[in-house]
Amino acid sequence: MIRAVLFDVDFTLIEPGPMFRAEGYHSFCARHGMQVDASRFAEAVASAAAVLDSAGETPYDAAIFVAYTRHIIERMGGAGVNLDACAREIYDEWASCRHFELYDEVPSVLRALAARGLRIGLISNSHRCLESFQSHFELGGLIDATISSPDHGFMKPHPSIFSEALQRLGVQPSEALMVGDSVRDDVEGALGAGMRAVLVHRSGRPHPRAVELDARGVPTIRSLRELVDVI
Numbered sequence: 001m002i003r004a005v006l007f008d009v010d011f012t013l014i015e016p017g018p019m020f021r022a023e024g025y026h027s028f029c030a031r032h033g034m035q036v037d038a039s040r041f042a043e044a045v046a047s048a049a050a051v052l053d054s055a056g057e058t059p060y061d062a063a064i065f066v067a068y069t070r071h072i073i074e075r076m077g078g079a080g081v082n083l084d085a086c087a088r089e090i091y092d093e094w095a096s097c098r099h100f101e102l103y104d105e106v107p108s109v110l111r112a113l114a115a116r117g118l119r120i121g122l123i124s125n126s127h128r129c130l131e132s133f134q135s136h137f138e139l140g141g142l143i144d145a146t147i148s149s150p151d152h153g154f155m156k157p158h159p160s161i162f163s164e165a166l167q168r169l170g171v172q173p174s175e176a177l178m179v180g181d182s183v184r185d186d187v188e189g190a191l192g193a194g195m196r197a198v199l200v201h202r203s204g205r206p207h208p209r210a211v212e213l214d215a216r217g218v219p220t221i222r223s224l225r226e227l228v229d230v231i
Contacts, residue, residue: 002196002231004119004144004171008156008180009133010126012200012224013106019099025090029078032086036076044075053184057158060149062127066091095128097136109224110142118231119169122146123162123178125155125185145169156182157189166193179227183209187218198230 007013018024022041029036048071055064070087078086093099113120120143122130130146133139145168149155152164166176173194180186181200190197199220201207210220219230 001175002118002177003175004121004166004169004177005113005227005231006121006123006162006165006169006176006178006190006195008178008182008186009122009124009128009130010100011181011202012179012186013122014097014100014102014133014137017099017101019093020090025072025076028086028090029073029076032080032082032089034073034078034080034082034086036073036078038076040076041072044072047075048072055155058155059153060125060127060155062091062150065094065127094126097128097133102137103224105223105225106137107139107142109227110139112228113231114142116231119144119171121165121169123148123156123165125149156185157192159189159193162189162193162195166195177231179224183213187213191216191218198227200224 022038025041026036026038048068051068051071052064066087069090070083073083073087110120122143124130126148127150130148134143145165147161147165147168149161152161154160162178166173169176177196177198178186178190179198179200183199187197187199197218199207199213199218201220202222207220213220221227221230
């Protein structure tokens with residue numbers, strides 16, 4: 001029986017606004033004296049995923065995310081002495097809630113879960129303050145426990161961050177469900193900790209691993225609105 005639902009934050013509850021899309025990166029780079037090709041942004045982000053994946057179950061290190069951002073800039077054509085400073089500025093700004101947009105269905109879904117008596121938690125690899133996140137998006141009173149990898153020390157999918165979140169919620173792994181957009185961090189991490197998992201895949205195209213995940217008991221949903229029925 002599920003007693004708690006834990007959510008990833010970035011790309012599960014919120015998405016980047018213009019500041020962290022192609023035009024935003026173009027503006028960041030221009031301020032640092034670099035001209036980049038905004039049309040290469042999508043490919044650059046896709047290729048940068050390998051930078052995060054290579055980190056493994058490591059302690060949180062801001063340098064990993066700065067390297068990820070640097071990779072995107074380089075793949076867009078950025079270079080020069082200001083490259084690292086630009087990447088660091090983008091990393092720093094990522095912590096600000098004002099640059100993000102809450103997915104429309106989030107408040108109603110969280111309220112529906114809370115009305116069922118389910119405890120709700122957040123587990124994030126981001127350095128964004130989760131208390132500020134709740135107040136900025138007016139989610140106060142809906143979240144029972146939060147944990148972020150900078151505060152905990154280890155990043156998802158390390159099992160210790162899931163264990164700590166479960167302790168804060170007062171539930172056993174078998175009583176908890178993890179919801180997130182990353183197979184590696186959220187799904188594999190949760191399953192490794194003894195939890196159930198749901199993958200959020202908002203693309204109109206089927207997820208390439210959907211059949212495999214379904215066979216492992218992991219549903220793939222396109223909106224959090226589907227979550228209530230899954231539970």
